Amino acid sequence: MSRPLRLGHLYPRAMTIYGDVGNVCSLRRRAEWRGIEVEVVPIEAGPADLEACDLLFMGGGQDRDQSGVFADFAEHKRASLERAVDGGVAVLAVCGGYQLLGHDYVDAEGRVLEGLGLLDLRSRAGDDRWIGNVLVEAEASMGLAEPTLVGFENHGGRTHLGPGLRPLGRVVVGGGNNGEDAGEGVVAGRVVGTYLHGALLPKNPALADWLLAAAVAHRDGESTAAPLPPLDDRLEAAAHTRAVEIARAERGRGPVARPRGARRP
Amino acid sequence: MRPDPRLGAAVLAGKLAATASRGLGRGGGTTIPGDVALAIDPGVLAKLGAALPRGSVLVSGTNGKTTTTGLVAAALEASGERVLTNASGANLVFGLVAAAVAQARPLGGARADRAVFEVDELSLERAVLELRPRLVVVLNLLRDQLDRSGELETTARRIGDGLRRLPRGAHVVANADDPLVVAQCEGVEGVVYVGIDADDQLLDGVPHAADARTCPRCGAPLHFDRVVLAHCGSYRCTRCDFARPRPAVAVRRITAASLDRQRLELDDGTVLDAAVGGIYNAYNLVAAHAAATTLGVPAATVAAAVAGFRPRFGRMERLRLHDRELRLLLAKNPAGLDVVLRTADELGATHNYLIAINDLVADGRDVSWLWDVDFERLARSSHRPHVVASGRRAHDLALRLKYAGMAAEQVTVEPDPAAALRVLASRAAPGEEAVVVPTYTAMLELRAVAQRAGAVGAFWEQRG
Numbered sequence: 001m002s003r004p005l006r007l008g009h010l011y012p013r014a015m016t017i018y019g020d021v022g023n024v025c026s027l028r029r030r031a032e033w034r035g036i037e038v039e040v041v042p043i044e045a046g047p048a049d050l051e052a053c054d055l056l057f058m059g060g061g062q063d064r065d066q067s068g069v070f071a072d073f074a075e076h077k078r079a080s081l082e083r084a085v086d087g088g089v090a091v092l093a094v095c096g097g098y099q100l101l102g103h104d105y106v107d108a109e110g111r112v113l114e115g116l117g118l119l120d121l122r123s124r125a126g127d128d129r130w131i132g133n134v135l136v137e138a139e140a141s142m143g144l145a146e147p148t149l150v151g152f153e154n155h156g157g158r159t160h161l162g163p164g165l166r167p168l169g170r171v172v173v174g175g176g177n178n179g180e181d182a183g184e185g186v187v188a189g190r191v192v193g194t195y196l197h198g199a200l201l202p203k204n205p206a207l208a209d210w211l212l213a214a215a216v217a218h219r220d221g222e223s224t225a226a227p228l229p230p231l232d233d234r235l236e237a238a239a240h241t242r243a244v245e246i247a248r249a250e251r252g253r254g255p256v257a258r259p260r261g262a263r264r265p
Numbered sequence: 266m267r268p269d270p271r272l273g274a275a276v277l278a279g280k281l282a283a284t285a286s287r288g289l290g291r292g293g294g295t296t297i298p299g300d301v302a303l304a305i306d307p308g309v310l311a312k313l314g315a316a317l318p319r320g321s322v323l324v325s326g327t328n329g330k331t332t333t334t335g336l337v338a339a340a341l342e343a344s345g346e347r348v349l350t351n352a353s354g355a356n357l358v359f360g361l362v363a364a365a366v367a368q369a370r371p372l373g374g375a376r377a378d379r380a381v382f383e384v385d386e387l388s389l390e391r392a393v394l395e396l397r398p399r400l401v402v403v404l405n406l407l408r409d410q411l412d413r414s415g416e417l418e419t420t421a422r423r424i425g426d427g428l429r430r431l432p433r434g435a436h437v438v439a440n441a442d443d444p445l446v447v448a449q450c451e452g453v454e455g456v457v458y459v460g461i462d463a464d465d466q467l468l469d470g471v472p473h474a475a476d477a478r479t480c481p482r483c484g485a486p487l488h489f490d491r492v493v494l495a496h497c498g499s500y501r502c503t504r505c506d507f508a509r510p511r512p513a514v515a516v517r518r519i520t521a522a523s524l525d526r527q528r529l530e531l532d533d534g535t536v537l538d539a540a541v542g543g544i545y546n547a548y549n550l551v552a553a554h555a556a557a558t559t560l561g562v563p564a565a566t567v568a569a570a571v572a573g574f575r576p577r578f579g580r581m582e583r584l585r586l587h588d589r590e591l592r593l594l595l596a597k598n599p600a601g602l603d604v605v606l607r608t609a610d611e612l613g614a615t616h617n618y619l620i621a622i623n624d625l626v627a628d629g630r631d632v633s634w635l636w637d638v639d640f641e642r643l644a645r646s647s648h649r650p651h652v653v654a655s656g657r658r659a660h661d662l663a664l665r666l667k668y669a670g671m672a673a674e675q676v677t678v679e680p681d682p683a684a685a686l687r688v689l690a691s692r693a694a695p696g697e698e699a700v701v702v703p704t705y706t707a708m709l710e711l712r713a714v715a716q717r718a719g720a721v722g723a724f725w726e727q728r729g
C-alpha cells in the first residue's frame with residue numbers, strides 16, 4: 001500500500017489571498033474522491049524539507065507579508081526547492097508565488113526584489129493594475145481534457161518569460177503575463193506558475209488533475225504521469241462554462257486597469 | 266450667514282436634479298444631485314458642513330458602517346438633535362454632498378444640527394478635510410472587495426491618512442480588537458478604544474481568511490489569546506511591544522443572542538438591548554455607544570435609542586413572502602458571511618438558506634472570496650441544511666459548497682432570483698424562518714422581487 005500523497009502548502013498563513021486556499025481544497029478533495037489519501041503539510045518560515053512532498057502550492061500575499069516570505073524562501077528553501085523540482089515534485093505557484101520563481105521583481109520605485117531564479121523569467125511593476133476575468137487557451141502539449149482555463153487576475157506586475165520557456169496558455173480575454181506576447185503563466189516540466197485566482201483549480205478540474213497525476217507519479221517514482229480515473233465533474237463543467245461566458249462578455253475591453261498607487265502582487 | 270450665490274445655485278440645482286432623477290425612477294437619486302452640486306460649487310460640502318451648528322460625525326471601516334451610522338444618529342436624535350445622515354448608504358463624497366444638499370435650505374443654510382455620515386474608507390481623508398468632523402468612528406478593516414479597493418494594507422493607510430488630518434480636539438472611536446485599525450491610530454490624539462471582553466462566542470483560532478496575523482509595526486507574527494471575529498480579538502506582537510490597547514469601553518457579557526436580538530453588558534454597567542444580532546453588531550453597538558456618549562449623550566438615552574433601533578436596507582430584515590418568514594442578511598465579504606452562517610446555524614434558526622452571489626462592481630467582481638468562507642462549518646452542521654445557490658455566480662457557490670463537503674441533494678442551483686425565492690419557499694415549512702444571504706446587487710434584485718410580491722417597500726422610501 002502506498003503512502004499518503006504529501007501536499008506541501010507554503011506559507012498558508014501569510015500567503016493566502018483571493019481565495020487561493022481553494023486550490024488546496026480542490027487537490028485534496030479530488031484525490032480523496034479517488035481513494036488517494038492526502039496529507040496537507042503546512043510549511044512556514046524556517047528550514048523545510050520540500051523534497052519530501054509530492055506537490056507544492058504557494059499563493060500570493062499582501063505586500064507586507066510577501067517581502068518577508070521572499071526573504072525566508074531565499075534563505076531557507078531555495079536549495080531544497082531546486083532538489084525537489086529536479087526530483088519531479090509538482091509545483092503550483094500563483095501570483096506572488098509565481099513571481100518568486102523567477103530571477104527578480106522590480107517594483108515601481110526601481111527596487112529589485114531577488115527571486116529564486118528557478119525559472120528563467122523576470123517581473124517588474126507595470127503602470128497600472130490588471131483586474132478582471134481571464135480566459136486562456138491552455139498549452140496544447142499539456143493535453144488537458146478541457147483546453148480552456150478560466151480565472152480572475154488582479155496584479156500590477158508584468159512578467160516576461162525567457163526564450164526557453166512556454167506560457168501556461170494563450171490569453172483570449174484579459175491581461176496575462178505582460179499584455180504584449182499573449183502569454184499567461186508558465187509551464188515547465190511539472191512546474192506551473194500563473195496569475196490566475198478564482199480559485200484556479202476548482203473551476204479548472206483538468207488542470208487540477210494534471211497536477212494531481214504528476215504528484216502521484218512522483219510518489220510512485222514514475223517518470224510519466226498516468227491519467228487518473230474520471231470523476232463526476234458536471235458541476236465543475238457548469239461553473240467553468242459560466243465563467244467562460246462571463247469572460248467572453250468582457251472581451252474587447254482589455255484588462256481593466258487601475259491607475260498607479262495600486263501595488264503588487 | 267452671508268449669502269453665497271454659488272452655493273445657493275449648487276444647492277438649488279442639486280435639489281432639482283434629485284427631483285428629476287426620482288421622476289426618472291433612478292433609484293431615488295442618491296448620488297446624481299451630488300455630481301450636479303459639486304460641478305457648480307466644488308466647495309459645497311465644506312460650506313454646508315460649516316453651516317451645521319454641531320458639526321459632523323463620520324463612520325468608516327469595512328463592515329457595519331450603515332448600522333453604526335443609524336445607531337449614532339438615533340442616539341443623537343433621542344437627545345433632541347436634528348440629524349442629517351446618508352441613510353441610503355451612498356457613502357462616497359458625491360453621496361455625502363447629495364444628502365447634505367437634500368436637507369439644506371434653498372440658499373444653503375442648515376436645517377439640521379449635526380451630520381452623521383457613513384464614509385467609504387478610501388473617501389475618508391477627503392471627507393475629513395471638507396467636513397472637519399468632531400468625531401470619527403473606525404470600525405474594522407476586514408477583507409472586502411479587494412478588486413475595488415486594492416489591498417487591505419492600502420485601505421488601512423488611507424484611513425490613517427484621514428485620521429492624521431483631523432482638526433485639533435476631534436475624537437476617534439476605534440476598535441481596539443482590530444490590529445490594523447489600532448496601527449492606524451498610533452500617534453493620533455483623542456482616541457477612545459472600544460472592544461469585546463466577553464468570553465462567549467469566541468472562535469477556536471484565527472480563521473484562515475484573517476488578514477492581520479503579522480504585526481503591522483514590525484512584521485513578526487501576532488499572538489492571539491482570544492479571537493472574536495476574523496482577525497479581531499486580544500493580541501500582542503511576539504517581537505515588539507505592539508498589543509491590543511486596553512479599551513475605554515468594553516463589552517463584558519453578551520446574552521440573549523439570536524439572529525436579530527442581543528443584550529450587551531458593558532463594563533461601566535450600561536446594558537444595551539438591541540434588535541440586531543450577531544457578534545459583528547456587538548462591535549457596532551459598543552462603537553455607537555462610545556461615540557454618542559463622547560458627544561455628550563447620556564448613557565441611558567443611548568440605551569433607549571438602541572432599544573428602539575431597527576436595522577434597514579437589507580442588513581437584517583424580516584420579510585414575509587409566499588407565506589414564509591424570510592430573514593434577509595447582506596453579506597459582502599468572507600468575515601460577514603462567516604458570522605451570518607455561524608449565528609444562524611448555532612441558533613438552529615433554520616435549515617433552509619438562499620445564498621445569492623453576484624459579481625458586479627458593487628459586489629466585487631472577483632468571487633474568489635467564496636473560498637475564504639468557512640462553508641465547511643455549514644457542511645458539518647447536524648441540522649443538515651439545504652442551500653439554494655443563486656445569482657450570476659450561482660455555479661461558483663454550488664461548487665464551493667460541493668468542495669466544502671455538502672452532498673448534491675443539499676444544494677439547488679437556481680441563478681434567477683425570483684425562481685430561487687420560490688424554491689426556498691417551497692422547501693421551508695410554514696412558520697419556519699429561512700435565511701437569505703445576498704451580496705449587494707443580489708440583495709437589490711431579491712428585494713425587487715419581494716417588493717413586486719408586496720413584501721417590502723423601496724429602500725429610499727424608508728425613513729432617513
Ligand SMILES: [Zn+2]
Pocket residue numbers: 480481482483484485502503504505506507
Ligand atoms: Zn511587532
